[in-house]
Amino acid sequence: MVRAAYFDANGIKKGAWSEEEDKRLIAYVERYGHPNWRQLPRLAGLLRCGKSCRLRWMNYLRPNLKRGNYTQKEEQLIMDLHKEHGNKWSLIAENLPGRTDNEIKNYWHSHLKKFQNRNVNNTTYDDDDDDLNKSKSKSSSESTMEHERPKCELSNDDSHHIILESSVSNVSTESSYSSYTEEDNKRNNDDGDNDTVDNNDNSWFCFSSGREEESNRKDDRVASWDKATLFDEFGSSFWTEPFILDNTFNQDYSYILYYREDPFFI
């Protein structure tokens, strides 16, 4: 249903997210917040651009998201707000807690758009409204598909799970991670990222600024990533200890960020 994962010319992964990537992103954001999406992928050990991480988090992984199961009330609200504001999806989403602008946009185009010229103020789904009923029955069947947010545990050791899950309880919203105040976030230029990939983002896990060695390393990098079982190799310290930041530059004029025994970061 979603485009297959692939690597672009810069070695940045695109397309569908793997469960391991989700776990990594969730674990990182829940632990450190997202003061800077652009820097996040490299710090989290993801091969994505920051924008992709942000999108994945905002539209799929952040807590308290609803998926499917649109109520009549929600549908009516979407139609009313759309009638009033047009394609202001983010504005509409503000009025539907747990819904993302992207999901609402998709839902509008797939389910509600065709009814926009009808008397939307009387959306009572009459029995003789075949289209509407079809849509309704379909959407309700879809709604049985519960959104399963990947668990954060990275091994069979439940201690990881406990730690991370407990941290979740301290996070009230996606942007208010307890470690960061609003002021901190502002100071750090908030979140999000530009899709544009610069030289730093081109680097693999961005531990090097890449440059001429980029293409040569790509295969090794992919191979490393494919060793998804790496998650099982992490000691418990990986998710419980802070990052060790080493700003010293190596021979490639690259800087090294690594996290204890994390093979990604060495």
Added chain:
DNA sequence: AAAAAATGCAACCGCAACAAA
């Protein structure tokens, strides 16, 4: 049963807005 068409939706892209230097 097979092929074709339609659908749904996660993810991508480009760009405007904003903030900081």
Added chain:
DNA sequence: CTTTGTTGCGGTTGCATTTTT
């Protein structure tokens, strides 16, 4: 004021799944 970097928005795409022929 200009430049640079970051964020968030809305339009669009790609493709797995479902429905129709």
